[in-house]
Amino acid sequence: MALIVQKYGGTSVANVDRIKEVATRVKRFRDEGHELVVVLSAMSGETNRLTSLAHSIHANPDPREMDMLLTTGEQTTIALLALALKNIGCDALSFTGGQVQILTDNAHGKARILNIEGKRMREQLHRGKVVVVAGFQGVDELGNITTLGRGGSDTTAVALAAALNADECQIYTDVDGVYTTDPRIVAEARRLDRITFEEMLEMASLGSKVLQIRSVEFAGKYKVPLRVLSSFTEGEGTLITYEEESKVEQALISGIAFNRDEAKVTVRGVSDQPGIASQLLGPIGDANIEVDMIVQNVSIDGTTDLTFTIHRNDYNRVITILQEIATRMGAGDVIGDNKIVKVSLVGVGMRSHAGIASKMFRVLADEGINIRMISTSEIKISVVVDEKYLELAVRALHTAFELDEGVNLS
Ligand code: ADP
Numbered sequence: 001m002a003l004i005v006q007k008y009g010g011t012s013v014a015n016v017d018r019i020k021e022v023a024t025r026v027k028r029f030r031d032e033g034h035e036l037v038v039v040l041s042a043m044s045g046e047t048n049r050l051t052s053l054a055h056s057i058h059a060n061p062d063p064r065e066m067d068m069l070l071t072t073g074e075q076t077t078i079a080l081l082a083l084a085l086k087n088i089g090c091d092a093l094s095f096t097g098g099q100v101q102i103l104t105d106n107a108h109g110k111a112r113i114l115n116i117e118g119k120r121m122r123e124q125l126h127r128g129k130v131v132v133v134a135g136f137q138g139v140d141e142l143g144n145i146t147t148l149g150r151g152g153s154d155t156t157a158v159a160l161a162a163a164l165n166a167d168e169c170q171i172y173t174d175v176d177g178v179y180t181t182d183p184r185i186v187a188e189a190r191r192l193d194r195i196t197f198e199e200m201l202e203m204a205s206l207g208s209k210v211l212q213i214r215s216v217e218f219a220g221k222y223k224v225p226l227r228v229l230s231s232f233t234e235g236e237g238t239l240i241t242y243e244e245e246s247k248v249e250q251a252l253i254s255g256i257a258f259n260r261d262e263a264k265v266t267v268r269g270v271s272d273q274p275g276i277a278s279q280l281l282g283p284i285g286d287a288n289i290e291v292d293m294i295v296q297n298v299s300i301d302g303t304t305d306l307t308f309t310i311h312r313n314d315y316n317r318v319i320t321i322l323q324e325i326a327t328r329m330g331a332g333d334v335i336g337d338n339k340i341v342k343v344s345l346v347g348v349g350m351r352s353h354a355g356i357a358s359k360m361f362r363v364l365a366d367e368g369i370n371i372r373m374i375s376t377s378e379i380k381i382s383v384v385v386d387e388k389y390l391e392l393a394v395r396a397l398h399t400a401f402e403l404d405e406g407v408n409l410s
């Protein structure tokens with residue numbers, strides 16, 4: 001008998017029929033004698049629908065009220081699943097995040113989990129009940145309802161698994177595991193039986209939204225046994241592992257991630273002296289805007305250009321902030337581009353192999369794709385390219401690095 005936390009995403013609970021199918025799956029595990037905590041998302045499209053309702057009233061809605069609104073999506077699905085479970089003779093109780101004391105900070109819309117009180121859930125599990133918990137939500141210390149950022153139900157599930165010391169956390173979604181790249185972009189993408197935690201962390205942070213990045217961070221911190229599988233089919237899915245595979249088993253590249261939410265800005269003619277980067281980037285950080293890649297050119301006439309990438313949603317705000325600073329500093333123009341994307345190769349095998357970057361650049365050049373920015377770390381190489389080349393770049397790299405289905409990776 002094991003304690004299993006299962007999370008079902010939006011498409012897995014998209015309507016009453018799907019919810020009934022989830023109930024059948026949960027009951028099967030229960031009948032095998034396992035204890036079950038089930039975390040649910042809202043029905044697919046519901047969080048977007050609620051968001052647009054709020055935007056039809058106010059362009060910039062109050063964050064506290066937004067969280068109050070958005071959490072209703074998950075409250076609907078947990079109640080329906082508890083009803084569906086009872087209907088088939090499987091005793092269950094639904095709980096909001098607050099009811100199982102998922103305590104977060106008060107950063108509405110992107111709150112972090114601080115503590116989870118497992119007592120109430122354990123009591124119900126011992127009574128033989130399936131515990132159904134609303135994903136994506138918590139409460140701050142004043143009892144205000146908070147949300148954990150888009151895709152946050154993954155994090156609820158992993159955090160509950162850590163707090164309850166569960167034997168496994170299973171993330172059920174609409175694909176049957178983690179693939180070499182998004183299978184919706186590359187039909188030849190291949191499911192991975194296993195992926196190392198480090199690689200999964202890179203994939204998630206570089207744009208593969210199959211798991212929310214914070215859920216992977218949590219899993220790593222508490223070594224939660226984590227598996228991604230499909231709620232539509234049967235199968236083993238993908239296991240996230242914490243030990244490095246032996247060198248023989250290591251693929252050079254495990255996956256390709258991409259992120260469409262990118263924009264870049266450049267400040268021209270900045271004088272090349274100490275403190276300039278901080279003067280330009282400080283106010284961006286103060287406005288709570290995250291900066292990703294940063295490139296500074298070699299100065300020619302005592303001035304240089306500074307380019308960096310940001311989330312596309314922050315583009316207009318960043319341009320406004322920088323124009324003001326640039327004028328004050330006597331720097332040149334502020335220019336930008338919000339039609340760019342980031343494509344990244346990820347693999348722990350890179351550590352022991354040279355020449356991957358040059359091969360990547362050659363493959364892109366052969367397709368006539370211009371690279372706008374580059375950044376590397378030990379286990380990833382990222383390039384920024386024009387948005388229109390996204391699919392071509394990902395497909396060409398997927399083939400060139402022998403990730404396509406059916407290729408013998410020896
Ligand atoms: P859920 O609603 O179940 O949380 P998501 O839409 O958040 O589902 O995540 C699943 C989606 O992630 C898949 O439908 C797929 O398009 C996308 N995805 C992106 N990268 C990958 C990848 N490397 N492997 C699998 N799926 C991926």
Ligand code: ASP
Pocket residue numbers: 009010041042047048073135136149150151152153154
């Ligand atoms: N319903 C939330 C969202 O759509 C949380 C989740 O599904 O994980 O982002």
Ligand code: MG
Pocket residue numbers: 009151154209210211212
């Ligand atoms: Mg998701």
